[in-house]
Amino acid sequence: MSNKECCSNPPIKNDHEHSHSHDSHDHSHETSDKSILQLFAPAIISFVVLIIGILFDYYFKPTWFEGWSRIILYAIAYLPVGWPVIKEAFESMKNGDIFSEFFLMSIATIGAIIIGEYPEAVAVMLFYSVGEIFQSLAVQKAKNNIASLMDQRPDEVTIIKNNQHRTVKAKEVNIGQKILLKPGEKLALDGELFSEQASFNTSALTGESKPDTKQKGDEVLAGMINLNSVAEVLVKTDYQDSKLSKILELVQNANQQKAPTELFIRKFAKIYTPIVTFLALGIFVLPYLFVEVYDYKTWLYRACIFLVISCPCALVISIPLGYFGGIGAGSKNGILFKGGNFIDALASIKNVVMDKTGTLTEGVFKVKDIQISKDFNEKEILEVLNKLESHSTHPIATAIHEYVGEQNPNLILENIEEIPGRGLKANYQGKNFLAGNFKLMEKFGITHDLNSKNFTESLIAIAFDNKFVGYITISDQIKPEASTAIAELKKLNINSFMLSGDKKEVVESVAQQLQINHASGGLLPEDKVAELKKIRSQYGSVAFVGDGVNDAPVVALADVGMAMGGLGSDATIETADVVIQDDKATKIPLAIKISKATKKVVWQNIILAFGVKAIVLILGAGGLATMWEAVFADVGVALLAILNAVRIQNMNFKV
Template sequence: MSERKKIFEVDNLSCANCAQKIEDKIKQQIKVDHVHVNFVTKQIQVEYSNSINTQDLFVQIKKVVEEVEGSTAVCELVSKKQDQSSKYAVIGLDCANCATKIEQTLNNTDGIKKANLDFVSKTLSYTLKENQNKIKMHDKIAKLVDDIEPGVRLKLIDHTNEAVEEQGLKISQHIPLILGALIFISILFVDKTSVLYIPMFIISYLLIGGEIVFRAIKNLFRGKVFDENFLMTVATIGAFGIEEYPEAVAVMLFYQVGELFQGMAVNRSRRNIKKLMSIKPDVANLKTDTGLRNVPVEYVEIDSIVVVKPGEKVPLDGVIIEGESTLDTKALTGESLPVEVSTDEEVLSGTINLTGLITVRVTKTSEESTVSKVLELVQNASSKKAQTENFITKFARVYTPIVTISALLLALIPPLLVEGQSYSDWLSRAFVFLVISCPCALVVSIPLGFFGGIGSASKHGILVKGGNYLEALNNIKIAVFDKTGTLTKGEFAVKQVQPTSQSFTELQILEIAAHVESFSNHPIARSVLNAYENEINEQAIEEVEEISGHGLKAIYKDNQIVIGNARLMNRESIDIQVVEEVGSILYIAVNGEYIGYILVQDEIKNDSKHAIKQLKALGVNKTVMLTGDKRNVAELVGTELGIDEVYAELLPNDKLDQVEKLLKEKQKGNLFFVGDGINDTPVLARADIGIAMGGLGADAAIDVADVVIMTDEPSKIATGIKVAKKTRRIVWQNIVLALGVKLFVLALGALGEAGMWEAVFADVGVSVIAVLNAMRILRYRAR
């Protein structure tokens, strides 16, 4: 039975815990083969058999979402199918009524599923029905628009240039919280005997925590009794019940501020993912009978002919039918050197055309292109990552019901069983019990401990994107590295200048090469100039000719110079002895005579070898290198650094396959992957921990990674592990402290030996001690 996949969107998904609950309920209630709810992207990814009706599946999923989040929280749940959608700027439209006519006409046009024309923003978006020819339909739509409003034209919106939606802090959305906090502060200056004292606390509490209380009550009617909202509501109302008003408002204020910062962090992650999606080329220069047309890549079909100009990204996978050029493939394959391509050679979408004009016959549609596959791998890989649940959520599932029921029993049972006992006395004990039981010390100190660890790591030049990743660094067993830009600098340097003629010295060969290469922007040319270090006499150079994919020819000091690869030497009928060295070889000839060569290599980072040694000393069992570079280059680097296993000439999906095998192989512990390019993003997302080199790394890799090394030093990974271990020790100290004191005072409270002062100490006092302990990590200096 064949499988189908569907992606649904959920708007206003309020919390990561709710996302996990939705995923669990779908698994329990709906017969699907696989489901993953991604809180960051607000997507539900489902795999199911053909026997399930898509509409029925939609209805069932929507029902589950509403059960967990409530009907008001779900704006819309829609199938993600954007390959038939287009968005255009409407140029020259000045009539609102005409805009309405255009929209109505398009919505009544055969082949169009839905059209919307926003007159204010002057944008037209439409979705076609299935099996429609996109180019023909666009021409038809353009004609209809021109018929209704002559002179109005459509211009494709290039999504790579669209501004990323800002979802930062909006003060207007948090006015109740701000007012509540201001009132709470002002109460400090109000006399306790004033008639305004208690009403001000109540108003402040409702402004700050009214939403949580309402949510807790609503969840009660839906059968969700013991959740975070219930815990906060019961604990704070309990504090009100025993007249500890500041305690009630302060706890709620802290909780709301924490939620606010979490929301800001999530919105930042969403923006990062949107930026990642912009790496895909959106338009192509399609060759037609009437000339070149700039069209969306989704419109281009297999066997179409597209033209790629210098500086442009290759829009779709294909084969060159005309032209020669040099491609920057680092983003997709990790190949450090630009690749020379010519007729009949394959090119991949997403690579950058550096030099010549090439004409390409398309072999894959947009949906099947390499760059689309990379983005798809990122999404699918992230769905396989193990979900790390928040410790407090796990703890509250057991702790909250126990202490709440215990408090209720404490208020009811003793007066019933023991003669002469007062209900009011035991009710007071129950409220004290509830205040003590509020896990404020854990709520404050555990996140603060990880936050302090994250802050300490940042002082060492390590950006950790969450406490769960910091915690996971404690148990690394397999370390996997990309090569270019991670263990090596990703920059080229002249390693050897070798004369083959007694008439020329090393310096003379370098001088000739530098002068000719000064007219090229190629990375290898820049490395030769850097090695020469002297000024270039441009007056001495004439008739410079760049031969795409081969090298350069020029006149230097009245001598004919040829410098380039072996193919150029063969083309110019110059006899050479091919050099079998790892790296790029520049052969140099003067007046038809081969005089020597220059060897250029990617440099290994200064601390890469030390980094591997440190990791092994910290308990890493295996080190692995995965690269798209050539095998001989990779093995040379691996041997020099002492890496256990080396895999070379890999595409992004090959890297992902290797990581999948390593993940299955490991018996315990975690696997991290370190990379810096767009081609590394699927593996960064799939690994237990993805680590990106931030100084030189691609934005996409930095966005997807869980940890970013801002200084580009591999040795910082070991530093991060040391910080993580120190953080874990402090966090567990706080857990033992908080729970130990609370359990002791809870017992005293139940016996009537602990009053409100002891309850406040067990709650606020322990919190302060735990916070001070957590702050120690900020002063930690890893050695």
């Protein structure tokens, strides 16, 4: 059964679409209010006429209120809420879905009308319709919350051309154009800061409230708000290719990835609904064969009650809404789940395996010590190293560049090659120039008298012309929140592991400080894959947290791939199952907490719906429940389940 079937209220959908035209929020809000009033109008009419009918039936009892006059009044009460449902039932049948909940409610209420239970027939359809409206509003609220959390893009920007300022649509801005950003304005496209300095509020993207000061040439992203001075930004990406646009598309499409629980319930509903329909038919027909005095009204009434109770809407709506809530709660906390299936998987994770650099450490390296043999020109060696490292995206390369400065344009390197897990190689003046770890030195037979165990920092060993030149030590800082993240994982009874290509001694030092269960260093990409397989076979399901680019094989192998620095790499957003936007290690246990809470709410709804329906179904079949209990078992339980699902987005998740 589709979402459309369970909450098909076109006015809500249309208004939702309208409300996302970013340049008319106030107007759309007024339209939204008007649409909601229009949506409830049939129910209000039905309710008023029903009350009049009940007053005539049980209090005033006018002599004329019988026969056709009574039928006509209750028909007027029934049609505003009943006709749309009957129409939907026929539409569903045309599409091959005979046993929809519209069919169940239509047959049940028409049956009640046949036996003269007019007030109950109207009341059932009235409450059902009101329940459908609330379900629609709840679903759209969840979708709107997710979209509004993410869609921070202004529609218009001010461009600078020939010293003239002109306002244009953001979609029309080309790469290379300059944007003027006034204090308080939000950036619409990714680019780099052209002004000397500017401070930005990045909370809409990262959840980080403190201002982020950028210097000329620094990357600035769509969604950032300029705080103090007028700034100029050079556009580097098209509107639709900005990081925020891709993240927004990801979140809006997240509901397409169904969780196993959700898929099961949908399949179950397709089997369950026909079964209860035939059971209801059996309740009506079979007693004729076994009871002495068969009263068709009594058994038809019981069959109608059975049909009303059996409607699976509470399950089919509340479960996807629960996953919507989880995705929304994640977005609010700077965590992007690519679908309900990943929420389910993360909730069951037993082990978290983390990369070191950028996940548990800052990934901001600084040159600490330089030891170059006196047989070589240190300045020349550093210039060659700087030129060679410019071909690497590793943070260590940035540290070298910051220390050495601009590249020497007269320097020529040939046959540059990256050797995975070891370092870089190039030809300089016709001779091999190597920069990497000790494994690289061993590979090329470079001898030295250093012991890697004596170093607790990252080290770049350098060789030229088959001779050991020296080394540079690079320091990295552990993230201040990393120890809290590991402690929280332990509270959740989750094992923590660290796998890194960095030196074993460096990795062990970090693991000891953070009290990580198991750590392995000096790993090549294929070694990480082997280690992950070993962890999973020994300890169970695994989530891997890394950059999602260099560790692509491990991310693919893990049960859940989590990427740190979602705003830093397009490839990260594309490859990971869960993206943590602000690089904070504490978001790892937070994502798991949100997943566990979501799964808990989903199962609460399943148990609630099945439990209440089972009890009232039995009572209804035995003649101990009326239509009013049936209404509660269907609409009442659906509303309770929806309220429970919406609750996820209002939970205060903390680490």
